[in-house]
Amino acid sequence: MGRLRDLAAEDNSDTGIDMSPLIDCVFILLIFFIVTTTFVEETGVEVDKPQAASSVRLEKTSILIALTDKGEVVYGGREIGVSGVQPLVKRMLQKEEVPVIIQADTAAQSGLLVRIIDEAKLAGAVKVSIASRQSKS
Template sequence: MGRFRQAAMDEGNEAGIDISPLMDCVFILLIFFIVTTTFVEETGVEVDKPQAASSVQQEKNSILIALTEKGEVVYGGREIGFSGIRPLVKRMLQKEEIPVIIQADTAAPSGMLVRVIDEAKLAGAETVSLSTLKPAS
């Protein structure tokens, strides 16, 4: 009888929970959330935005174009110039209809700002907005 008792005790010591299927599920969920996350692409240049009391939060998925005080047009950290606005906006709008947001510096000439807006509209952008700061209350 002692032999059976010893065998039963040995089997009980080896019993455990296999967590490898759980780890597989966790990694699959992690990959799913990484793939479906929408990343905001910044312009890559620091701009001193003007303040506006009527500013509202825009959707995150948009085309961000910066206009510096020196009159440089920047997208994704590189200067594209006025001639690069129209092809960029056309290419981005082929995937889906998204708004164009212009981050213009307060010292940027208004004529250049109008030109950036005009180029975006000529490329087919339905919504062109200006990025501003909400004044401190």
């Protein structure tokens, strides 16, 4: 009779699934996705870019400066003005040699666009590009 009592006691024991390996796997996947995700940097304003047949994709790491139709020069969601372009580009180029991409609105003044390009080049930028939409052919 002692044997039956031992078997019955084992059946009543709490059998469950160990969740710690599953939680470890979830955390490892989370870390993997965080590390491998690339974040797209935007200027913070909506700009109507002109179309160009010769447009190509540039590198993901770049300095994005926006020029709105109202003449505002925007970087990272805040207005920096034309005078803020040169110090910004100098500071960014100290970390890494990256291209400067200007997202100019189609209605923006060309004189202001030329001043921004000039300020970026005076700051030491070797590669200054103007963003455009690829034309639909």
